[in-house]
Amino acid sequence: MVAQNRKARYDYHIEDTVEAGLVLVGTEVKSLRAGHASLVDGYAVVERGEAWLQGVHIPEYAEGTWTNHEPRRPRKLLLHRREIERLIGKTQEAGLTLVPLSLYFKDGRAKVEIAVARGKKNYDKRQALAERQAKREADRAMARRGRED
Structure with a gap:
């Protein structure tokens, strides 16, 4: 795992x-292998039958020379035609967007997990936060109870 977008699961269904x-x-791969990347502002778009990842920050490679890459350049996503058509169909629904969740290497190749997501409202975020906090408190109470026995 090189990078993960934790905020995406908070901001989107x-x-x-x-x-x-x-x-x-090449320099992007070397920078990723060093563990440097940020998916926070990233999103994906489908233009003219091709999927593109935009807004993802991969910093310049430290030992790179004049061949270094631009940190926020658009990067092409490799998907099968039917997957792209399915994404086009889903993103044409109102309120749906494509958000990168994680960036990792699999069998030596860089992969990104893209999610079809719907934005959460503020009250949804507050509710999710309250549920997570209640679960955490229940787990703590169970752990304390287990130590008392």
Whole structure:
């Protein structure tokens, strides 16, 4: 796992996920292998039958020379035609967007997990936060109770 977008699960209802390959240049791969990347502002779009990852920050490679890459350049996603058509159909629904969840290496190839997501309202976020806090308190109480016995 190189990078993960934890805020995406907080800000969006995840409806479906897809694994996609990435078209990268050499210095981007080296920077990713060093563990540097940020998915926070990232999103995916489908333009003219091709999927693109935008807004993802992969910093320049420290030992790179004039061949270094641009940190926030659009990167092409490698998906099958039917997967792209399915994403087009889903994103044309109102309120749905494509958000990157994680960036990782699988069998030596860079992969990104893309989610079809619907934005949460503020009250949904507060409710999710309250549920998580209640679960945490219940777990603590159970742990304390287990130690007392």
